[in-house]
Amino acid sequence: MIKGKIHSLQSLGTVDGPGIRFVVFMQGCNLRCGCCHNPDTWEINGGTEYTPEQILQKVLRCKEYFGKTGGITISGGEPLLQSEFCYELFSLCHKEGVNTCLDTSGSVLNDGVKKLLTVTDRVLLDIKYTNDADYLEHVGCSIEKPLEFLAYLQTQKIPVTLRQVIIPTLTDNEENVVFLNGLAEKYSVVDKIELLPFRKICQTKYDNMGLQFKFGHLPEPTQDKMQELNKLIKSED
Numbered sequence: 149m150i151k152g153k154i155h156s157l158q159s160l161g162t163v164d165g166p167g168i169r170f171v172v173f174m175q176g177c178n179l180r181c182g183c184c185h186n187p188d189t190w191e192i193n194g195g196t197e198y199t200p201e202q203i204l205q206k207v208l209r210c211k212e213y214f215g216k217t218g219g220i221t222i223s224g225g226e227p228l229l230q231s232e233f234c235y236e237l238f239s240l241c242h243k244e245g246v247n248t249c250l251d252t253s254g255s256v257l258n259d260g261v262k263k264l265l266t267v268t269d270r271v272l273l274d275i276k277y278t279n280d281a282d283y284l285e286h287v288g289c290s291i292e293k294p295l296e297f298l299a300y301l302q303t304q305k306i307p308v309t310l311r312q313v314i315i316p317t318l319t320d321n322e323e324n325v326v327f328l329n330g331l332a333e334k335y336s337v338v339d340k341i342e343l344l345p346f347r348k349i350c351q352t353k354y355d356n357m358g359l360q361f362k363f364g365h366l367p368e369p370t371q372d373k374m375q376e377l378n379k380l381i382k383s384e385d
Contacts, residue, residue: 152203152233153195155188155225159210165249165272165309167218170207172237174225179253181276182286182362183313185350189225200237207246219247219269228252231260238267254297255289262300270307272342273298277319278327286318286362302335309340314369314377316346325380332382341381345369 153175158164161171173186175195188194207220220241227234227250238248250264251272265271275294277283283291301308310328314320325343332338346368354361 149199150233150236151197151199152230152237153192154198154203155186155195157203157206159206160213161221164221164223164251165219165270166247167215168210168213169218169221169249170210172203172220172222172227174222174227174230174234176229177224177226178229179226179255179288181288183315183346185347185353186225187350187353187357187359192229200233200240203237204240204244207241208244211244211246214246217247219249221249221251221272223251223272226253226255228254228256228261228264231256231258231264235260235264235267238264242267252297253287253289254294257293257297257300265301265304265306268306270309271301272309272311273301274311274313275328275331276312278324282318298331298335298338302337306337308335308338309342310338311342311344313344313346314374315363316367316369316373318366320369320373320377322377322380325377329380329382343374343377343381345374 155173155175158171161169164171175189176192177190222234241248247269248267249270249272250268253274276287280291283289310331312319328341332341348368351361351364
């Protein structure tokens with residue numbers, strides 16, 4: 149019987165995809181992003197084990213709140229590291245008429261991930277930076293990984309929301325949003341771009357774990373800066 153290693157569960161999330169969603173945060177991540185909010189999700193051997201059926205029962209208790217647009221979102225950590233479990237869970241959700249959403253860095257694309265995507269209704273894809281140098285330094289993989297993932301999503305016609313954390317001195321500039329707009333123009337499956345403000349409330353987690361928060365010295369973006377950058381996002385109309 150397959151089991152997934154899960155960090156935590158959120159019954160009524162409002163920021164992890166369309167509508168009201170049950171959010172499953174998977175344990176384990178292959179990347180080490182400088183802005184990561186959840187260093188406690190990194191190690192794959194942590195977390196609590198659940199079967200897909202156990203999670204489904206929790207999801208169904210919340211189904212009445214989903215409405216027409218809500219559903220389940222699997223996030224992380226990096227859910228692609230446990231693609232078999234995620235596939236089984238999403239398959240069960242589809243049988244119950246529950247919309248499925250995958251929140252990912254797009255850094256893994258293998259047969260297991262491709263199988264998972266056959267039962268995925270939407271992908272929230274993190275495009276963390278606009279160049280390979282920043283990706284290699286602050287993420288731990290090449291920018292080609294998420295771009296290859298996005299290209300595959302295009303072939304499968306899976307709706308995509310591009311997401312990016314706005315980090316002062318790194319991504320809080322017009323050129324950055326222009327790059328995201330360019331991806332939306334190139335790939336028709338991208339129907340939304342979301343800019344998320346960099347936050348430092350995770351500093352306590354790093355301190356408690358004896359880890360260095362690499363971006364702890366950076367400020368959070370101002371509300372004015374976020375509004376300025378959001379105005380640059382091109383809408384479909």
